[in-house]
Amino acid sequence: MNCIIVCDKPWTKQLASAFNNYHSANIFVISKKELFSYDYLNKVSPDYIFFPHYSYQIPEMIYKNFECVVFHMTDLPFGRGGSPLQNLIEKGIYKTKMSAIKVTGEIDAGPIYLKRNFYLYGSAEEIYLRSSQLIYDMIVDIVKNKQKPYPQTGEVTIFKRRKPSDSDIKFLSTLEQVYDYIRMLDADGYPLAYLETDKFRFEFSRASQKCDYIIADVKIFKKAE
Numbered sequence: 666m667n668c669i670i671v672c673d674k675p676w677t678k679q680l681a682s683a684f685n686n687y688h689s690a691n692i693f694v695i696s697k698k699e700l701f702s703y704d705y706l707n708k709v710s711p712d713y714i715f716f717p718h719y720s721y722q723i724p725e726m727i728y729k730n731f732e733c734v735v736f737h738m739t740d741l742p743f744g745r746g747g748s749p750l751q752n753l754i755e756k757g758i759y760k761t762k763m764s765a766i767k768v769t770g771e772i773d774a775g776p777i778y779l780k781r782n783f784y785l786y787g788s789a790e791e792i793y794l795r796s797s798q799l800i801y802d803m804i805v806d807i808v809k810n811k812q813k814p815y816p817q818t819g820e821v822t823i824f825k826r827r828k829p830s831d832s833d834i835k836f837l838s839t840l841e842q843v844y845d846y847i848r849m850l851d852a853d854g855y856p857l858a859y860l861e862t863d864k865f866r867f868e869f870s871r872a873s874q875k876c877d878y879i880i881a882d883v884k885i886f887k888k889a890e
Contacts, residue, residue, distance in 0.1 A: 666690040668808060669711045671701055674718045675853050676790065680797040690808050706731060713808065716768075717800045718793065723768055733768035734778060734807065736800050739824075741766060741780075742817045745773035747826025750789060754849040759785045763796065765803050767814045774821075776814030778807050788871070789852035829856040834869075844879050847872035857884075864888055 668690045672680060677696075684692040693709055695701050703726055706714065716723070716735040723733055738749040740762035746752075753761055763783045767775040781799055785792055806812060834846050846858040847869045857868040865885055872881040 666808065667693065667709055667711045668804075669693045669695060669706065669709060669714045670804075671695045671714060671716050671719055673698055673720075674793070676793040676797055677717050679794060680717055680801055683798075683801045687805070689805075703727060703730075715800075715804050717797065725770065728768040728770075734765055734804075735768055735773075735775075736796075736803070737764045737766060737773050738783065738796065739764065741773060741777060742819050742821040744822060744824050746824035749824055750785065750792060751827050751849045752824040754785055754845050757845075761785060763799055763803065765800075765807060766817075774817065776816050778812045778814045779803060785849075788848045789850060789855060793852055832856045832858050833860070834858050835860055840874070840877070840879055844872050844874040847879070847881055861888070 666689070670677075670680065670684070670692060672678070672694065673696060684694075690712075693711070695705075698721060703724070706727065711731060714727070714731050714733045716733065719735065723735075727733065737744075738761055739745070739753065741764045744752065744761075749761075753759075761783050762780040764780050765778040766773065767778065769775040781803060783796065783799060787795075832846070832850055834843055837843050837846060843858075850856060850858050851870045851872070857870055859869065860867045864887060866888055868884045868886070869881045870884075872879055
């Protein structure tokens with residue numbers, strides 16, 4: 666059996682390396698978007714293509730000719746759409762499901778192979794690293810047991826992809842909200858939680874919540890005149 670893992674995020678390196686000692690399938694890893702081509706896939710002829718954390722659109726020619734599986738950090742059909750981690754934490758949801766779904770023409774609407782419980786504690790970077798281990802286990806389950814996907818059922822809710830301006834914490838009213846904003850955006854490639862004055866921008870990371878205050882690292886930038 667041939668499988669491809671498409672992983673273009675820093676925390677998915679751990680996932681890719683975990684398969685070094687996995688012998689039940691031939692695992693090919695694609696870590697750069699430009700290498701993800703139909704011609705290459707055709708040569709490998711994969712039984713599955715797994716997308717642990719992939720932000721780009723998957724071409725129709727690919728998902729219609731290969732079995733493509735994406736992982737989404739919500740209990741689908743709740744929370745279809747962008748920025749699932751941040752949208753969940755912003756809503757005060759700290760226990761979710763990791764859903765493995767078949768790619769179709771509609772975003773996050775494909776049939777489900779399996780779901781696993783997942784908790785959203787720690788920084789975004791820590792959460793994504795933990796999710797890599799869970800996704801590894803789910804991939805092994807799908808490959809080993811040849812899981813068949815089943816249709817989604819229940820009420821559909823849609824999440825909107827967050828914009829960098831949504832990281833502004835000036836409108837928050839509680840310390841809990843501030844702590845959640847800082848940690849849920851604290852990962853490589855994400856716009857950090859921030860505050861701005863007329864002349865400066867303050868970006869926050871590595872938050873630690875105490876009884877009645879928060880400790881965090883801050884970068885201070887002077888804004889362009």
